[in-house]
Amino acid sequence: MEFYTEKQRKIKVVANVDVLVAGSGPAGFGAAIAAGRMGMKTLIVEQGG
Numbered sequence: 454m455e456f457y458t459e460k461q462r463k464i465k466v467v468a469n470v471d472v473l474v475a476g477s478g479p480a481g482f483g484a485a486i487a488a489g490r491m492g493m494k495t496l497i498v499e500q501g502g
Contacts, residue, residue, distance in 0.1 A: 470496040 455466040471493035474485045481497065488495045 468496050470494045472496070473498065476500075 472485070472488040472495045474481045474488070474495065474497045477485075477497050477499045485495050485497050
């Protein structure tokens with residue numbers, strides 16, 4: 454199991470995916486939908502703010 458440390462806290466990494474999409478804008482969202490339709494496990498990561 455992997456961990457990522459950020460500002461004194463540990464975040465457990467539990468996702469095993471085929472496709473990681475950075476950003477949920479029009480292109481990212483479309484890419485995620487296409488990958489999902491092809492049967493791939495897909496994760497979208499979006500910057501908070």
